[in-house]
Amino acid sequence: MAVVAARRFIWSMVAAQGMVQIGAFTLPALLPGYIDRWHLTKTEAGWLIGVFFAVYVVAVPALVSLTDRIPTRRVYAIGAGLTALSHLGFAFIADGFWSALILRAVAGVGWAGAYMPGLKAIADTLEGNAQSRAVSLHAAGVGVAGASSYAVAGLIDTVAGPSAAFAFGGLSALIALLLAWRVMPKGPPKHSSSDRSLLDFRPVFRNRRAMAWIAGYTVHTWEMAAVRAWAVTFLTITAAQAGSPSWLPAPTILLTVAGLIGIAVSVSGNESAQRYGRMRVVTAAMMTASVLALCTGWFVGMSMVVAAALIVVWVAAIFWDSSALTAGTVQASDPALRGATMGLHSMCGYAGGFIGPLGVGLCLDLAGNNPTLGWGLGFGHLAVVTLAGFVILRWYAASFENA
Secondary structure (H helix, E strand, O other): OOHHHHHHHHHHHHHHHHHHHOOOOHHHHHHHHHHHHOOOOHHHHHHHHHHHHHHHHHHHHHHHHHOOOOOHHHHHHHHHHHHHHHHHHHHHOOOOHHHHHHHHHHHHHHHHHHHHHHHHHHHOOOOHHHHHHHHHHHHHHHHHHHHHHHHHHHHHHHHHOHHHHHHHHHHHHHHHHHHHHHHOOOOOOOOOOOOOOOOOOHHHHOOHHHHHHHHHHHHHHHHHHHHHHHHHHHHHHHHHHHOOOOOOOOHHHHHHHHHHHHHHHHHHHHHHHHHHOHHHHHHHHHHHHHHHHHHHHHHOOOOHHHHHHHHHHHHHHHHHOHHHHHHHHHHHOOHHHHHHHHHHHHHHHHHHHHHHHHHHHHHHHHOOOOHHHHHHHHHHHHHHHHHHHHHHHHHHHHHHHOO
């Protein structure tokens, strides 16, 4: 592919992925209102966030592995279409926990068909450092859209209500479908693995270099999903109890700012990984995030400024190794098994993404009338998970570092 055509394709795909993602965090952004409106327990709220990841885990192996056999744009069209259906259904049909749970499950299938297939379409066009930078750019585009979704949802909700916020996400996903369908290759994938069972991941499990980064990505997504799901609620409660200075933005805006800072950190983290070593960057990011996970929850209701600062820095620390982990998996994958490898990468990561939000909700309900204990344990468990994941990552990495 010529340089100009490649750039046009990459930027078009980044734009499409951003439009699919722009409604992704509408529910976490508006979660306090839905908890009150539908009288949800914290565990039920955790399920509404977590079921997205649970269904994603089930759907992504088949959908992404399928891109090793058929044109990726067909899979992408299914994903973007279901994403639009979910958001529009949430806008006009959802009226309580069960209807919302079903629509969130549809969204999980939609993201499974859009996120990794879109990334694979980009990765298949490039190699080496150019491929790594394109993967990082894709991650940045998706991250900017995800971060912006908090502010966009909050703004639209203020002006026109929550249904309008979800409708905006649905229409954006439909536009993304049309854009991606226009630019993605029409032909079959360059590398075929039709002689292998669609869901046979045994060759990927034997690739210990790839499995090291997949292990890191699993705990990374566990932590990130939990913070994205509950940070607005955490800050809303703190503002209500401790007050908030007039100069400090609303929680939805703060999460957008944190996400945008995180994207910049993520891109710089991938560049640093190429210069100083991927393992060094991942180690520093995980250790920093673990410390912040242990500290943040205990400040609920104490000081809005301190709580906001901790959330912003914590999100940045989580993002620090995001691109480095994904780029590591892509570069370690066998080209003929790239779809399967990326499918397993995403499946394991989003399995953590399902448990994280639900785990925080369970801690909050178990703590009962002691919100400080609930938030301290809810966020604190993420430190234990991250450190355990780091040990597993190092165990896998030792096998190829000493080879």
